[in-house]
Amino acid sequence: MGLRRVLEPAGVLPQAAWRLDASPEIAADEVRIAVRRLNLDAASFRQLAEKHGGDGAKVRAEVAGIIETRGKMHNPVTGSGGMLIGVVEEVGSESPLGLKPGDRVATLVSLTLTPLRITDGLQQWDGKSEQIPAEGTAILFGRSVVGVLPEDLEPELALAVYDVCGAPALTDRIVREYDGEVTVAVLGGAGKSGSLSLAAARLAGARTTAIVRDETEAAAVRQGGLADAVAVADARNPVAVAEAVGEPVTITVVCVDVPGCEHGAILATAPGGTVIFFSMATSFPAAALGAEGLAADVTMLIGNGFVPGHAEFAVDLVRRVPAVRQLFESRVAGH
Incomplete structure (x- = not known):
């Protein structure tokens, strides 16, 4: 240790x-x-x-x-x-x-x-x-x-994928734990962990919504076909996030690298649903107390970055979903 x-x-x-x-x-x-x-x-x-x-x-x-x-x-x-x-x-x-x-x-x-x-x-x-x-x-x-x-990925690309590989693996696991129709909203769906989480959720059979910060990101997600629905909202504005998502979803995945996104994620999630916090900007007291104050019966998970097989899972997604690979390559090329 x-x-x-x-x-x-x-x-x-x-x-x-x-x-x-x-x-x-x-x-x-x-x-x-x-x-x-x-x-x-x-x-x-x-x-x-x-x-x-x-x-x-x-x-x-x-x-x-x-x-x-x-x-x-x-x-x-x-x-x-x-x-x-x-x-x-x-x-x-x-x-x-x-x-x-x-x-x-x-x-x-x-x-x-x-x-x-x-x-x-x-x-x-x-x-x-x-x-x-x-x-x-x-x-x-x-x-x-x-x-x-992996030999078929440039080291810089592999590093970017490995950096967030826990997010899609845990998203996949949680989607598969639910029976029936599953809906997933990803806050920060145009980012690295967000795009991988969207891809993982769709391949696991969920209907997905990407919440992004502006129309440029929305266009990129739509062009790549990364989500079933795309909406623009400030992830720090709880009411705006809930309105953008519409009908509360089964699972909300938070992949936004700014603080203050906890309450919007809770509002967007249906009773009995799950919120997965993958951002290191998350305030866990704010999440816990906010859920209590909203009388929200949701399970909240800390994405700890490790799921068995997570690295191989994420690399496989990049190989299988061209839009995700393109997004990562653009991110690496443009820093």
Whole structure:
């Protein structure tokens, strides 16, 4: 679990730690990765970009400072991190991960718990995109989750898919748990996790509605045929979201990287339905207390990013649904 890497405070797991030991020497159950690229999660990058007014140099300096100070990429404001891709350098004799030196891999665990050391100062990055070319080392533990990069996808594309692969897998699971007709609304349906969740829900037999922020996103979703219905609404406006969805749905999936989307998702969900929160900007007290205040009999789930087989599931969706692949490729190309 990486307990030996926790420097402070004592007695917590690596994710909850303020600071980790990111030294490259590995224990018997660890693996060292040569870092090639980081991927900041959307909520963290948005917060940093807005804080610095889009000044890439300042964003880069803050990210480098966080990593240097904490021994991991753990945004102290959003509490979130991201993930990385790299090449396996050394494998401990007791590692259960099945890796070997030279494997090209993506870490499927958060950077908030991954010991990370950067050696190039992030100088290859302009500070204006979620993906960060980088050099350094990262450490995986015995209980870490990792995926070998697929040969038919560019590494940058695979990284973008793996970053959100928990969302479609959990959406698929929850849709299949309901009997009869299932309806699904995805807030942020034009984004990475949103588009994959729409595709997963439709393939599982649900009727889908995408809620997007503007007509440009709506046109992209319609053109790709990603949803049965598309509506424009500010996800932070509960009444606007409920009106955009119309008849309350069985499942609402929140994939919006801004705070304040909890109550709209609850209002859009029918009694006995489920809300899945995949945004790291979610306030779980606001969700719990808001549901109570609305007398909403809904199940609320935290999308924790891990479902068995989630990486393979997401990559398969990208291969099977051309519109999703196009959206991801455009996102990667345009940062």
